[in-house]
Each structure stands twice: as C-alpha cells, then as structure tokens.
Amino acid sequence: MKFLSGMHELIFPPRCLGCGELHHELCSTCSKELRLHDFRSQVGEVPVFSSIRYNSKAGHILLAAKEDGVRKADDILLVALAHSFRHAVNALGVRPAIVPIPHSRQALRRRGRNFVGDIANRLSAMEALAMRDIIRHNRRVNDQSLLDASSRFGNLSGAMSVIRQCGRPCEVFLVDDLITTGATLGEAVRTLEKGGFHVVAAVTALVALPLR
Ligand SMILES: [Zn+2]
Numbered sequence: 001m002k003f004l005s006g007m008h009e010l011i012f013p014p015r016c017l018g019c020g021e022l023h024h025e026l027c028s029t030c031s032k033e034l035r036l037h038d039f040r041s042q043v044g045e046v047p048v049f050s051s052i053r054y055n056s057k058a059g060h061i062l063l064a065a066k067e068d069g070v071r072k073a074d075d076i077l078l079v080a081l082a083h084s085f086r087h088a089v090n091a092l093g094v095r096p097a098i099v100p101i102p103h104s105r106q107a108l109r110r111r112g113r114n115f116v117g118d119i120a121n122r123l124s125a126m127e128a129l130a131m132r133d134i135i136r137h138n139r140r141v142n143d144q145s146l147l148d149a150s151s152r153f154g155n156l157s158g159a160m161s162v163i164r165q166c167g168r169p170c171e172v173f174l175v176d177d178l179i180t181t182g183a184t185l186g187e188a189v190r191t192l193e194k195g196g197f198h199v200v201a202a203v204t205a206l207v208a209l210p211l212r
Contacts, residue, residue, distance in 0.1 A: 017064055017073050018057035025072050030057050034076070036083045039207050040091070043182035046174075046189055046199050049088040050207035051080040054178060058206050062177060066115045077177060078119050080205035082126060088173060088201045096171040096200060097130035098123065101188055102160065104141050119205075120175045132172065134162050135191055144184060152183035160187055166196035174202040182211055 016023040018030030026034065034057060039050040052058055065073035089095050100120035108114060117133055124131035138161045144152050174188055179202070189199045 017061050017070065017076070020060070026076070033057055034061070036080060038087050039084075039209065040087075041179065041182075041207060041209070041211050043179070043185045043202065043211075044189065046185070046202055047088070047091070048179055048182070048185065048202045048204060048207070049084040049091070050179060050204045051083040051087070052206050054180070054206045054208040062206065066177070067111065069111075069113065074119060074122075077205040078122050078126075081119055081123055081175065081177075081203060084203040084205065085123060085127060085173070088203050092201060094171060094200055095127075095129070096169065096173055097132050098175045098203075099132050099134060099172045099188075099192065099197075099199075101174060101176040101184055102133075102135045102137055104137055104143070106140070107143070116175065116177055119177070123175065132164075134164050134195075135160050135188055136163055144180075149181045149183075152181050153186075156183055156187040160191040162191060162195035162197070164195070170197045171200050172197050174199055176202065176204045178206040178208065179204045179211065180208040 013022050014024045016027040016030055018026055018034060021027050034052050036051040041048045061073045061076055064070040065077055098120055100116045103114055120131055137159055139159055141159050142155050147155055174185060176185060179185060185202050192199050
C-alpha cells in the first residue's frame with residue numbers, strides 16, 4: 001500500500017490547494033495570505049462573523065471542497081468556520097443552535113452532497129451544538145455566483161421556506177461558506193424570522209470584502 005501511494009505521489013505530485021504549486025496542502029505564501037482574521041460585517045440588523053478574506057486562492061480552495069470533494073479543502077474551511085463561530089460567541093455571549101444555508105436543488109444533484117450542511121454538521125459535532133437543517137428552496141433558482149449584485153436579490157426573493165416553525169429556543173446562528181453581497185444570508189434571515197426564529201448572527205468561513 002505504501003508503495004502504491006508512493007507511485008501515486010510520483011505520478012500526481014501533491015499541489016498547494018491555493019495556487020497549484022508543488023506542495024502538500026498549502027504553501028507558505030498561501031498559508032500567509034489565507035490566515036485567520038476576526039472580520040465582522042453586517043447584513044441588515046444581523047452581524048456576520050468571518051475569518052478569511054475571499055481572493056482567487058480562497059476561491060480555489062472553495063471550489064476544491066465544494067465541487068471536487070477534497071477533504072483537506074473541507075478541513076481548511078471548517079477551521080475558518082470554527083474560528084468565526086468562536087468570534088461570534090465571544091462578541092455576543094450566546095451559543096445558540098446553528099442553521100446551514102441550503103443549496104439549490106440543482107447544486108445538490110450536481111454535487112451529490114450538501115456541502116454547507118456537511119461542514120455545519122462537523123462544526124456542530126466539534127462544538128457540541130444543536131444543528132437545525134430547516135431551510136429549503138421552494139422553487140428553482142439560478143446559481144448566485146453567475147449573477148451580478150442586483151440580480152442576486154431578485155433571484156432569491158421568496159425562494160426559501162422553513163420546514164419547521166420555531167419551538168423553543170428560537171435563537172439561531174446562520175452558517176454559510178462565503179458572504180459576497182449578503183443576498184443569500186438576507187433572504188435566509190427573512191425566511192427564518194417568518195418562521196418565528198431570531199437570527200442573532202451569521203458565521204461564514206470566507207468574506208468578500210468590501211460587501212457589494
Ligand atoms: Zn500556494
């Protein structure tokens with residue numbers, strides 16, 4: 001087995017997940033660029049806590065995790081998400097259940113997995129938190145990443161619903177991989193509040209600053 005894995009590394013040498021240079025996981029330049037920060041932004045009334053500034057290298061890691069299921073890329077995003085979560089807990093003094101942002105039905109079919117649900121699930125296990133996977137898309141939506149900022153809001157307007165109204169307690173943190181315009185988080189907040197929940201904060205691994 002060791003011989004086979006050696007052969008595999010010879011034919012497919014490991015490359016940095018951020019820049020593609022020959023390196024295990026992350027090279028030192030990418031590690032430096034992708035280090036964790038305490039970012040705080042705002043969507044409406046809801047504070048958003050994030051750890052890594054989105055750039056092309058962070059984009060490669062996100063794609064490797066989301067589209068190719070690379071476990072090491074998942075792990076990098078999980079560490080960033082956990083950092084954002086602890087930042088939110090320290091800043092707000094609450095530790096509520098987490099609710100993952102849902103994927104569109106097309107993305108779920110294409111990927112065969114619920115990427116944000118999976119990392120939220122791992123965060124919930126790590127931090128001994130309740131996770132409530134309760135938001136669903138109720139109609140077809142276009143891929144947000146292909147739309148300009150103004151079209152993103154219309155694309156998602158009224159597109160989500162909750163599968164369960166609030167029992168007690170109703171406070172939650174929303175979880176997503178990336179915040180860009182805030183359109184997705186804003187729609188999820190409206191959806192949850194219609195269902196009787198109170199979204200205290202959102203936590204994301206990555207943030208595209210400044211929010212557009
Ligand atoms: Zn690199």
